[in-house]
Amino acid sequence: MLRLKRELVCREIVELITAYLEDTLPRRQRRRFEAHLAGCEHCSEYLEQMRATIRLTGSLRAEDLTPRMSAEFGALYRRWREEEEEGGEEEEG
Amino acid sequence: MDADGELVARVRAGDEQAFVTLAARHHSTMQRIARSYVGSDAVAEEVVQDTWLAVLRGLAGFAGRSSFQTWLLAILVNRARSTGVREHRSVAIGDAGPAVDAARFDAAGAWMSPPRHWVEESDSRLLAEGAAERIQSTLRELPERQREVLMLRDVADLSAREVCEALEISEANQRVLLHRGRSRLRTALEAELGRA
Numbered sequence: 277m278l279r280l281k282r283e284l285v286c287r288e289i290v291e292l293i294t295a296y297l298e299d300t301l302p303r304r305q306r307r308r309f310e311a312h313l314a315g316c317e318h319c320s321e322y323l324e325q326m327r328a329t330i331r332l333t334g335s336l337r338a339e340d341l342t343p344r345m346s347a348e349f350g351a352l353y354r355r356w357r358e359e360e361e362e363g364g365e366e367e368e369g
Numbered sequence: 370m371d372a373d374g375e376l377v378a379r380v381r382a383g384d385e386q387a388f389v390t391l392a393a394r395h396h397s398t399m400q401r402i403a404r405s406y407v408g409s410d411a412v413a414e415e416v417v418q419d420t421w422l423a424v425l426r427g428l429a430g431f432a433g434r435s436s437f438q439t440w441l442l443a444i445l446v447n448r449a450r451s452t453g454v455r456e457h458r459s460v461a462i463g464d465a466g467p468a469v470d471a472a473r474f475d476a477a478g479a480w481m482s483p484p485r486h487w488v489e490e491s492d493s494r495l496l497a498e499g500a501a502e503r504i505q506s507t508l509r510e511l512p513e514r515q516r517e518v519l520m521l522r523d524v525a526d527l528s529a530r531e532v533c534e535a536l537e538i539s540e541a542n543q544r545v546l547l548h549r550g551r552s553r554l555r556t557a558l559e560a561e562l563g564r565a
Contacts, residue, residue, distance in 0.1 A: 285474075285477060285478030285479055286474060286478055286479050286480045287467075287469075287471070287474040287478035287479075288478065290467075290468045290469045290552070291467065291468050291548075293468070293548070294544060294547055294548035294551060294552075295544060295548075298529065298544055298547075300544065316480075318480040318483035318484060319480075321483070321484050321486065321488075322484045322555075324488050325484055325487065325488055325555050325558070325559070326551060326552075326555055328487075328488045328491055328558075329551055329554045329555045329558055330523050330551065332491055332497070332500055332501070332504060332558065333504055333519065333523040333524060333551075333554060334523055334524065334526060335497075335501070336397075336401055336501060336504065336505070336524050345392075345396065345414075346389050346393070348418065349388065349389050349392040349393075349418075349421065350385055350388075350389055352418055352421055352422060352425075353380075353385050353388040353389070353425070354385065355422070356422060356425040356426065357383065357385075359426075
């Protein structure tokens with residue numbers, strides 16, 4: 277393997293960012309990544325934006341079940357129980 | 370460990386309320402995932418309900434090798450996928466473009482048109498709503514595999530390993546798909562919220 281001393285450039289940083297966040301960069305590569313970040317405000321901003329993107333995507337979650345949906349899930353469950361009890365018999369119409 | 374385990378045991382024992390609680394816990398994530406494949410909220414609801422019925426029917430055979438959520442979402446993705454295909458909403462698989470448009474870097478690879486600021490803006494409630502909509506629409510436009518990984522990792526909050534399990538892909542694949550998907554979302558958010 278070539279042991280590159282060359283510094284990473286911004287265009288490379290944006291492609292390595294997920295591996296960095298996933299903590300899968302080899303140690304040497306990670307050091308080069310962090311060295312670049314320390315001296316580059318734009319790439320630091322970019323990293324923050326990726327973190328914010330992940331956060332915002334995650335915030336799509338919170339929504340509760342409406343009463344109607346609760347009732348429907350209850351009905352669905354009873355349907356399954358009936359199926360279970362009927363065993364191999366045909367489903368009721 | 371698996372927070373669903375106790376509920377699952379009660380569901381097996383015939384506890385209807387435990388099932389409704391379990392369904393509620395996963396509902397919005399499932400609805401979001403399903404909605405990203407199909408054309409309407411109503412169809413997405415059907416996909417979610419079909420999934421739960423399949424889950425109940427398969428519960429006796431669930432060996433617990435993966436977490437309940439991983440198993441559940443793998444079933445959901447399969448159902449949503451096939452429903453989406455029936456609706457002819459299947460998207461191109463391509464897209465190997467760079468994370469950031471190459472024109473934004475100079476010949477040496479340094480930023481020429483640096484990222485516009487928007488992180489602070491996303492804290493504002495009003496703008497965050499626009500951002501949420503933008504994320505939803507971008508997710509729908511993503512190539513299918515990227516969307517699946519994004520949904521499971523960043524919406525449903527599964528680990529990388531669980532996503533690989535649910536979608537039967539390698540860790541390297543997972544990472545590439547995640548990278549492309551997240552990069553596309555960031556670009557969309559920059560367009561939505563960015564200021565010069």
